Amino acid sequence: MFELAEELLRRLDAGEPVAVVTVTRVLGSAPRPVGCSMAVAATASGERVLGAISGGCAESAAHALAQQVLASGAPVTEHLGFDEWAFSTGLSCGGQLRVLGYRLDASRPELIAELRAAADGSDAALAIVSRGPDELLGRVVTLTGGDAGLPAGVLGVVRRELADRLVDGVCGVLEPSDEVELAVLVSRARPRLLIFGAVDVAGALSRLGRQLGYRVTVCDARALFATAERFPDADQVVVDWPARYLASIEVDARTVIAVLTHEERFDVPLLTAALDGPAGYIGAMGSRRTHQRRLGLLREAGVSAQALERLHSPIGLDLGAVTPMETAVSIMAEVIASRTGAAARPLAQGSGPIHAVVVPA
Structure with a gap:
C-alpha cells in the first residue's frame, strides 16, 4: 500500500472515493509480496486503477473486489489461488494470495497519517486486521495510535511487531491470537x-x-x-x-x-x-x-x-x-x-521458482 502513498493521498485530498485491495498473505510462489496493493478511485471522468497485486493474473479479481468495497463501504476478504478455498481466479505461478479490500477515507486518520509519512519519505508502519470478527476487519493499529478493538495484551504484541518490522523493512503477517490475524505493513525512510x-x-x-x-x-x-x-x-x-x-x-x-x-x-x-x-x-x-x-x-x-x-x-x-x-x-x-545476494544471472539459466516461496507458518 505504501508504494501508492502519494497517489492515494492525491485522490483522497481531491475528495474522490477510493477502495484499496492489499495482499495480506502469500502462500507458495507469487510475484508480489505482502503489503502490495491495487486501488480504484472513482473520479469525475470514471474509474482510475492504481498499482497491482500480481503479475496480471489476479488484477481483474482485485478490481472487482474494489468495486464491491466502493459500493458497500464494508471491508471484505478474498482468497485467490488453487485450493479448497479458491475463488474463480488462480495465479499462473501456482501461488495463492489472501487479500483485504477496504475503503480509504477521512474516517481512517491513523492510516492516513502513515500514508503521509511514507509519501514524505519517512518511516511508516501499521497493522491492519485481515482476519477476525466482522467488526474488527480492516481496523488499524500504528505505533502511536489506533487499537483495532484489541485487548491491551494483544495490542502490545502488535506494536512490538511493528517496531521490529521497521528495523528490517519487511512486511509480514502476525497472528497474536487464534481469532485474529493482522497484516503488518512497513515502509522505511528512503535510503x-x-x-x-x-x-x-x-x-x-x-x-x-x-x-x-x-x-x-x-x-x-x-x-x-x-x-x-x-x-x-x-x-x-x-x-x-x-x-x-x-x-x-x-x-x-x-x-x-x-x-x-x-x-x-x-x-x-x-x-x-x-x-x-x-x-x-x-x-x-x-x-x-x-x-x-x-x-x-x-x-x-x-x-x-x-x-x-x-x-x-x-x-x-x-x-x-x-x-x-x-x-x-x-x-x-x-x-x-x-x-x-542474488546471482545476477539470466533467469533462464536457473531452476525452481523465480519468486520467493513463502511457507505457511
Missing part, C-alpha cells in the same frame, strides 16, 4: 544514493535512483557542473570536496555510494573514508587499468585488503552498456544484486 561526480552518467543515475525510491544527492567540487539545472531528479546537489561532504553526513548500511569521478585527487580520499564506513554498497567508475592503479593508491593510504573487497570496481554489471542510462541500469542492477 540514500550518494553520487560523486557531476558527469553525464550522474544525471541518468539520479533519475533511475529516484524512481527506485532513493533520496539522491549529487556532489562535486566544481560549481560549474554541480547545478540543480543539470540534475533535476536529484533531491540535493552539493558543491563540496567529496571526502569532506561524506564526513559531514550520516551514512548507514542502506546507503549507496557511487563514485563516478575517476580522478585520483577526489577518489582516493573519498573511497578511503567510504570503505571505513557502514555503507551497504560502494562502487567506483573507471577502466580496469584505472581500477588497478586506484587499488594501489588505496593500499598506500592504509585501506585494508578486507575493506577493499567491499569495493565494486569497475562499477556495475556487464550488460554491454553504452549510453548513460544503460550504464545507470547496470549500476543499479548491481546495487540490487548486492543487497539481495
